[in-house]
Amino acid sequence: MENKNNSQKEDTVAAIGIGAMIVFIALILVAAVAAAVIIQTAEKLQQNAQKTGDDTAKQSTSRFMVNAGSEDAANDYMLFVKLAPGSTAVADTDVVVQLYCGTQSDTVDSNNHVFYDMDDVNGAAQATVSPGAGYAFVVTPNNCGAGTVTMWIHIEGSGSTYQVLEVSGTAGQPII
Known part of the structure; x- marks a missing residue:
């Protein structure tokens, strides 16, 4: 099978x-x-x-570095400033300063401040702030007197600088 x-x-x-x-x-x-x-x-x-x-x-x-400052005889604030490293030139019309003192505030435009080149012995006004050079920056406050003043320096379309000023009301005294 x-x-x-x-x-x-x-x-x-x-x-x-x-x-x-x-x-x-x-x-x-x-x-x-x-x-x-x-x-x-x-x-x-x-x-x-x-x-x-x-x-x-x-x-x-593109902002300012504030190196020193004092008050002058007219109670204006004289600030010694430079542009921060790497900044580009800034027209003085692009700068706005704001001051805050207590309950008062000021907005100071280019008509109320003038740049002077520190190296210019004649104090000739400068329309453009250049990197690397030092400038004396005069701010005429409208409402602020003695005391603590908070200041902002704005560059249009760029950076801002914040600085606290201690204003004594005495000419020649440091405020920074």
């Missing part, structure tokens, strides 16, 4: 290979999506950092 085996054997090796290939392709797709999200996030962060850096450089360079 002859034995015949009519049962079929199932071949599971190919099914396991196809399943592994599907999992591998899925992992590649997930990795590609994750990489795209990471690249987009990094690009957005770089753009924000660049804008912040540009804004910070603009704010920190």
Whole structure:
């Protein structure tokens, strides 16, 4: 008698290979999506950092550094200033000074202050403030007298300088 085996054997090796290939392709797709999200996030962060850096450089360079100051006989504030390193030239019409003293405040525009080049023995008024040179900056307050005066020097479209002045009301006394 002859034995015949009519049962079929199932071949599971190919099914396991196809399943592994599907999992591998899925992992590649997930990795590609994750990489795209990471690249987009990094690009957005770089753009924000660049804008912040540009804004910070603009704010920190084009501003005044106040080196000293005193009150003159007319009760004007004589301040010795320079532009911060890296600044560009500034027209005196682009400068606005704000003074706060107690409950009083002054906004002094370019008509109420004059720049004098410290090296100019004739005291000739300067229309442009250049980097690297020192200037005597005269501010004539309208409402402020003796006491603590908070001063802001703003450069239009650029930075600002904050300075607290201690005004005694006596000519020649330091106020910074």
